[in-house]
Amino acid sequence: MGRLEDAAGAAELPVEPGPVEQVLARLDPALAVQLLGEKVRMALNGRLLTDVGGIVLAQGDELAFLPPVSGG
Amino acid sequence: MADVRLSLDAFDPAAEIAAFNARQQYAGGIVTFLGQVRDSGGVEALELQHYEPMTLPGMQELARVTEKRWPLEGLLIVHRSGVMMPGDAIVLVAAAARHRRDAFAAADFAMDHLKSESWFWKREKTASGWRWIEPRPEDHEDISRWRA
Numbered sequence: 001m002g003r004l005e006d007a008a009g010a011a012e013l014p015v016e017p018g019p020v021e022q023v024l025a026r027l028d029p030a031l032a033v034q035l036l037g038e039k040v041r042m043a044l045n046g047r048l049l050t051d052v053g054g055i056v057l058a059q060g061d062e063l064a065f066l067p068p069v070s071g072g
Numbered sequence: 073m074a075d076v077r078l079s080l081d082a083f084d085p086a087a088e089i090a091a092f093n094a095r096q097q098y099a100g101g102i103v104t105f106l107g108q109v110r111d112s113g114g115v116e117a118l119e120l121q122h123y124e125p126m127t128l129p130g131m132q133e134l135a136r137v138t139e140k141r142w143p144l145e146g147l148l149i150v151h152r153s154g155v156m157m158p159g160d161a162i163v164l165v166a167a168a169a170r171h172r173r174d175a176f177a178a179a180d181f182a183m184d185h186l187k188s189e190s191w192f193w194k195r196e197k198t199a200s201g202w203r204w205i206e207p208r209p210e211d212h213e214d215i216s217r218w219r220a
Contacts, residue, residue, distance in 0.1 A: 001121060001123055001193050002121060002193030002195075002204055003193075003204040006204075043123075043125070043126060045125070046125025046126050046129075048126075062125075064123060064125075064126075066123065066191070067193065067204075067206075068206050068207050069188065069189065069190060069191055069192055069193060069207065070187070070188070070192060070193060070194040070205050070206060070207050070211075071120070071151065071163070071186045071187050071188070071190045071191075071192030071194065072107045072151075072162060072163045072183060072186045072187040072192075
């Protein structure tokens with residue numbers, strides 16, 4: 001979402017299922033660095049994750065990268 | 073029961089306020105806040121982006137917490153997503169209570185949380201193109217007031 005869409009060049013990227021570490025390793029390294037930024041939170045299928053470690057994406061899962069929010 | 077909506081199209085704040093007020097016969101005070109796109113600094117457009125699985129559920133949770141914290145007769149939250157022009161309404165919050173202080177506080181609390189703890193991302197368009205807007209330090213200070 002937000003500025004990360006510009007970094008990725010798309011709002012959504014289809015990826016192969018598997019451990020998140022492997023999914024990220026297959027992305028452009030510059031993008032992966034931004035996705036793993038300190039202020040970026042992650043949500044799996046709409047539920048906020050506290051730690052991405054050990055997460056394995058299955059077919060149909062959606063992993064969202066959420067930069068700092070700004071509403072109103 | 074709170075009325076909480078994510079609006080993908082322009083809404084008419086005056087009509088929303090009138091409809092809300094008409095339902096508040098038990099309230100002694102109603103505080104209404106309207107946030108709109110300001111016409112300044114060469115801003116040509118503002119875009120608010122939301123994340124479907126989380127944004128509206130988060131707003132509903134905010135309404136639940138707000139209603140739990142203050143005794144309200146009614147609460148309205150309408151937030152836009154999409155591209156807006158200067159003068160367009162972005163967010164409308166109305167809180168109705170038996171006594172005014174509860175209405176003021178509830179509307180203030182809801183707005184602070186919509187600004188910096190709800191699932192929205194904002195960018196503005198000027199002559200030099202689109203630019204994402206990150207939260208300001210003041211937004212975090214505003215919200216920290218409620219964590220006492």
